[in-house]
Amino acid sequence: MSAGEKSGSWLGPVDRYLLAEGTHLSAYAKLGAHPMTRAGVTGVGFAVWAPNARAVSVVGSFNDWDGRRHAMSFLPDCGVWELFLPGLAPGQPYKFELHGPDGARLPLKSDPFGTEAELRPANASVITAPSVHGWADGDWLRRRRAVNAPDAPISIYEVHLGSWRRVAAEGGRFPSYRELADTLVPYVADLGFTHLELMPIAEHPFDGSWGYQPIGLCAPTRRFGSPDDFRYFVEACHGAGLALWLDWVPSHFPADAHGLADFDGTHLYEHADRRQGYQPDWNTLVFNFGRKEVGNYLVNCALSWLKEYHVDGLRFDAVASMLYLDYSRRPGEWIPNRFGGRENLEAIAFLRRVNDVIAAAAPGAATAAEESTAWPMVSRPTHLGGLGFGYKWNMGWMHDTLGYLALDPIHRQFHHQALTFGLEYAFSENFILPLSHDEVVYGKRSLLGKMPGDRWQRFANLRAYFGFMWGHPGKKLLFMGGEFAQTGEWNFEGELTWSELAEPEHRGVQSLVRDLNRLYRQERSLHVLDGSPDGFQWVDATDPHQSVLSFLRKGITPAERTLIVANFTPVPRLGYRVGVPCAGDWIERINTDAREYGGGGLGNAGRAQSEAVPWHGFPCSLALTLPPLATLMLTPSDLSAG
Numbered sequence: 001m002s003a004g005e006k007s008g009s010w011l012g013p014v015d016r017y018l019l020a021e022g023t024h025l026s027a028y029a030k031l032g033a034h035p036m037t038r039a040g041v042t043g044v045g046f047a048v049w050a051p052n053a054r055a056v057s058v059v060g061s062f063n064d065w066d067g068r069r070h071a072m073s074f075l076p077d078c079g080v081w082e083l084f085l086p087g088l089a090p091g092q093p094y095k096f097e098l099h100g101p102d103g104a105r106l107p108l109k110s111d112p113f114g115t116e117a118e119l120r121p122a123n124a125s126v127i128t129a130p131s132v133h134g135w136a137d138g139d140w141l142r143r144r145r146a147v148n149a150p151d152a153p154i155s156i157y158e159v160h161l162g163s164w165r166r167v168a169a170e171g172g173r174f175p176s177y178r179e180l181a182d183t184l185v186p187y188v189a190d191l192g193f194t195h196l197e198l199m200p201i202a203e204h205p206f207d208g209s210w211g212y213q214p215i216g217l218c219a220p221t222r223r224f225g226s227p228d229d230f231r232y233f234v235e236a237c238h239g240a241g242l243a244l245w246l247d248w249v250p251s252h253f254p255a256d257a258h259g260l261a262d263f264d265g266t267h268l269y270e271h272a273d274r275r276q277g278y279q280p281d282w283n284t285l286v287f288n289f290g291r292k293e294v295g296n297y298l299v300n301c302a303l304s305w306l307k308e309y310h311v312d313g314l315r316f317d318a319v320a321s322m323l324y325l326d327y328s329r330r331p332g333e334w335i336p337n338r339f340g341g342r343e344n345l346e347a348i349a350f351l352r353r354v355n356d357v358i359a360a361a362a363p364g365a366a367t368a369a370e371e372s373t374a375w376p377m378v379s380r381p382t383h384l385g386g387l388g389f390g391y392k393w394n395m396g397w398m399h400d401t402l403g404y405l406a407l408d409p410i411h412r413q414f415h416h417q418a419l420t421f422g423l424e425y426a427f428s429e430n431f432i433l434p435l436s437h438d439e440v441v442y443g444k445r446s447l448l449g450k451m452p453g454d455r456w457q458r459f460a461n462l463r464a465y466f467g468f469m470w471g472h473p474g475k476k477l478l479f480m481g482g483e484f485a486q487t488g489e490w491n492f493e494g495e496l497t498w499s500e501l502a503e504p505e506h507r508g509v510q511s512l513v514r515d516l517n518r519l520y521r522q523e524r525s526l527h528v529l530d531g532s533p534d535g536f537q538w539v540d541a542t543d544p545h546q547s548v549l550s551f552l553r554k555g556i557t558p559a560e561r562t563l564i565v566a567n568f569t570p571v572p573r574l575g576y577r578v579g580v581p582c583a584g585d586w587i588e589r590i591n592t593d594a595r596e597y598g599g600g601g602l603g604n605a606g607r608a609q610s611e612a613v614p615w616h617g618f619p620c621s622l623a624l625t626l627p628p629l630a631t632l633m634l635t636p637s638d639l640s641a642g
Contacts, residue, residue, distance in 0.1 A: 009082060010036065010045055011075065019049070019078040022292025025361060028218055028304040031080065032113030033127050035090055043086035044127055046072065046094075048111065049293060050264035051079025053098045058083055059108065060094035060124070067097035067105075079293070090129035093118055095258070100265020107257040110215060112269075112297065115304075117203040119222040123215070123258045126222075133231040137310060140238040144312050145364030147194070147243050148390065150430050153527040154475035155517050156195040156245070157188045157483070158436055160210060161224055164480055166495045177220075177229040181236035189240040191483060191510070192517025196237055197245040197315060199437065201230075202301075205256055210437070210492055211247070212317060213254040213284060217301040220309070227309075234310050245313035245366065246305060250298045250354070251322045252284040261285055269294055275335050279321060281328045289322070290346035299354050306362035313366035314358070316389070320372045322347040348387070355388030366390040368432060379430040394431040394474055397422040402439065405465050408452050409547065409569045409629070416544030419568075422472070423536065430531045431474040435482055440490045448485040457570055459485060459505045460599065460629035463512055463592035464566060467631025470516040470590075471553060471564035473530050478513070485509040508598025512590075519589050523635060525555040525562045539563070539579055539616050546571075548626065550578050550616075558582075559636070562589075565624060566631040572602055573626035579616030585609055585637040586622060593627030602627040608634065 011019070011030060018024035019031075031047045038045070046058050056074075057067035062085075072081035095108040110117065114125030146152060164184060166172040175183065188196050200211030203219040211221070220230040237244040253269070255261040260269040270285040271277030277286050288294050305311045321327045326334040326342045337345050355367055368391040369378050380386025404418035440446050447465075451458035462485055470476060481496045484506045488497060500506040520526045529535025539550035547568040554561055563586065565578055580586065586608050593599030608622045615621035624632065 009073075009075065010038070010084070011047065011078070011080065011082060016075060016078040016080070019080060019293070019296075022296040024296060025300065025303060025357065027296060028113055028300040028308070032111050032115060032218070033094060033125065035127070035130055036084070038084050038086075041086045043084055044088040045082065045084045047080050047082040048072075048096050048113075049078075049080050049297075050096075050098055050268070052101050052266045052268065053081070053264040054101060054103050055099040056081040057097040058085065058094055059097045060092055062088060062092055062094075065095075065108075088127060090127045092127050093122070093124035094127060095124050098264055102265065104265065106262070106265055109263060110258045112260060112263070113218055113300075114203075114216050115219050116227055117216050117219050117222055120205050120207075123205055123256075125216070125219075128227055131228055131231065133228045133235070135231075135235065135310065137235055137238040141310065141364065143364075144243060148313060148364060148366035150390070150531045151528045153194055153521045154432070155193045155520060156197045156432070156475065156477040157191070157193040158197045158199065158477055158479045159184065160199045160437065160480065160490075160492060161201065162207065163490070163492045163495055165498065172495075174223050177225040177233040180224070181233045185233070185236045185240050185242065189242055191514050192521065193242070194517075194521065195243045195245055195313075197477065198247065200247045200249055200317070202249070205254070207492065209254070212249055213252075213282065214249055215254065215256060215259040217249075217298075218304045231309055238310070243312040243366075245315055245368070246311050247317055248302065248305070248314040249317045250287065250302070250350075251316075251318040252279045252282060252286050254284050269297070273335065275329070275333055276325070279328070281321070288346075289344070289350040295350045295353065298350070299357050302354055302358060303361055306358065306365050311365070313368065313390075315368040315370065316351075317370055319351070319369040319378075320375070322351065323371070323373070323375055351387050351389075352382040356382055359388070368393065371395075376428075390430060391432050391475065392429040393434045393436075393477075394422070394429075395434070396425075397431070397472075397474070398434055398436075398439065401465070401468075402450060404568075405461055406450050406452065412547045412568055413544045416547065416549075419468075419549060420541045423538070423541075426473045426536070427531055427533045432477050433469055433472060433474040434477040435469070435479060436477060437479045437490060440479060440481070442489075444489070446486050446489055447482050448487055449489070453570070455505070457629060459509065460570070460593065461568075463509060463597055463599065464568060464629050464631045466509075466512060466516060467590055467592040467633065468564070468566045470520055471526065471551075471562065471566075471631065471633060473536050473553070475527075475530065476520070483510055483513045505598040508596065512592060512597040515590060519633065523553075523555075523560070523562050523589075525553045525560040525635075528555050528560070539565075539618070546573065548573065548576065552581070561636060563634045564631065565626060565634075567626040567628065570628040572628050573624075575623045576626045577613070577615050577621050577623050579614070579618030579621045580610050580636075581618050581620070582636055582638075583610050583612065583620050586634040587637050588632060588634050590633035591627065591630065592632075593630035599630065600627065602630075603632070607637070
């Protein structure tokens with residue numbers, strides 16, 4: 001070994017103590033591969049946790065992948081192996097060669113803390129050059145707490161980067177992060193969305209997993225460029241006023257030989273017992289959340305995205321599979337907790353910890369849970385007994401309302417409660433209303449394809465649904481393609497059918513989404529009390545025979561009001577009376593049947609005058625023209641109205 005290799009550990013006693021304790025919150029900056037200078041010599045320091053290995057080496061093209069040439073030193077107090085190699089330059093691929101407790105040589109392993117990887121199908125980690133990106137988003141970071149807050153307008157555009165748009169002139173290749181900064185970011189900003197959410201971009205070997213089976217949990221996928229290219233993309237989002245959230249997968253991982261499975265010849269990251277360590281739905285392995293080093297690894301992966309890349313939030317995938325020991329398991333296929341119950345106490349403790357750490361270490365960053373059950377207090381603080389998430393996806397609302405909209409309108413009168421039931425629990429969590437990728441794939445049809453009737457009715461149904469959704473309590477999430485009513489299902493191997501925007505009906509839906517986002521951001525009544533029953537009041541939820549419902553959204557002051565009236569039949573309603581709290585003109589801010597949206601143009605000529613006719617328990621009322629299959633949004637013209 002050279003003098004540089006003998007110059008001593010860069011992991012000091014405090015580092016080793018915290019790593020052993022599982023509380024090191026900058027382990028991502030210590031473990032992995034990091035260019036550094038030791039005793040005046042430049043090179044790369046490697047460190048990897050593998051406490052049960054008999055021997056570990058660094059291998060790469062720099063040593064002909066020969067594990068005999070660069071053996072690592074073991075730090076028994078924390079289970080880490082380390083080595084400093086002089087003269088290595090960034091950009092070189094590497095792996096770890098490990099020998100298990102029995103001395104057997106294991107498959108070469110990628111770096112769990114690697115920050116860059118080769119493009120699939122190659123799977124080595126890559127030594128990453130120190131970032132040269134000069135961040136200029138300090139003002140954004142200081143105010144992002146307000147951008148992510150429960151009283152803020154949050155309208156999320158969900159994107160799969162590999163299939164939003166391809167570069168047709170170059171054989172349909174993936175666009176780069178920098179190209180997406182110049183195309184995707186302005187597109188989303190122009191449509192008025194406040195947030196952009198990316199399906200997982202952590203490095204993953206299989207395109208067909210859509211990123212939900214990651215191997216490199218700290219590495220932006222090479223498919224779209226380098227880590228600094230991704231930083232450029234994040235900066236572009238912030239410059240356009242967009243918060244960027246990432247889908248993150250702490251629930252399970254694939255069993256690929258080069259990944260975390262059987263990492264040091266033992267079940268290091270996963271449970272040894274398949275009743276705890278195997279996820280049958282996805283043929284993946286489950287993290288051992290009770291092992292402090294594993295929990296700390298996941299916490300550090302989360303922090304690396306938030307701190308190194310300035311990402312504004314993480315949406316945790318498949319949280320329900322973490323919370324329940326019997327998730328997708330039959331009797332005898334799972335192990336009860338120490339109290340005999342089905343709750344995964346170790347996963348619960350991990351989720352609380354990671355949310356608390358993020359709140360403290362990444363101020364203003366948000367977390368959201370894809371949690372599909374009735375688990376209580378998902379988005380409540382941990383000190384009150386909650387899981388500590390900022391938001392929870394409202395899967396029940398999504399299933400109920402999509403089921404209702406799929407019905408022929410003649411049958412909707414018998415299922416009116418599918419639209420109203422969500423208000424029974426709408427304020428129990430900080431909810432996001434998701435129309436996500438999962439609902440437009442694998443035979444479920446596109447949003448437009450779910451709608452019944454002829455072409456006109458399908459578009460009208462979808463427009464009415466969007467109006468209802470943007471008026472309903474809860475933040476909004478729409479998967480790409482939905483904003484222009486893509487006809488076909490999402491295809492991750494292609495791109496969105498942008499050619500459909502040549503047709504006026506598709507352009508009309510896109511215009512509607514843009515206007516809904518604009519009104520949603522402008523009108524505080526539509527967002528400021530999203531999580532409080534004080535921000536909602538039914539006008540009439542009891543007209544199933546006509547499939548009409550009406551409600552008020554309310555802000556802090558009496559002047560902040562929006563009236564939403566939705567007609568889910570293809571029958572126009574003339575002179576339909578709706579109670580309102582104040583006299584004066586009410587401005588028709590959104591009419592989803594407007595001609596510019598592809599509708600028939602029936603409506604109220606832009607305004608309606610209230611009358612001193614008590615109705616629905618209010619002192620005044622409006623006699624409205626309700627277009628067929630349409631939603632109206634109205635606000636009082638006199639903002640000082642009481």
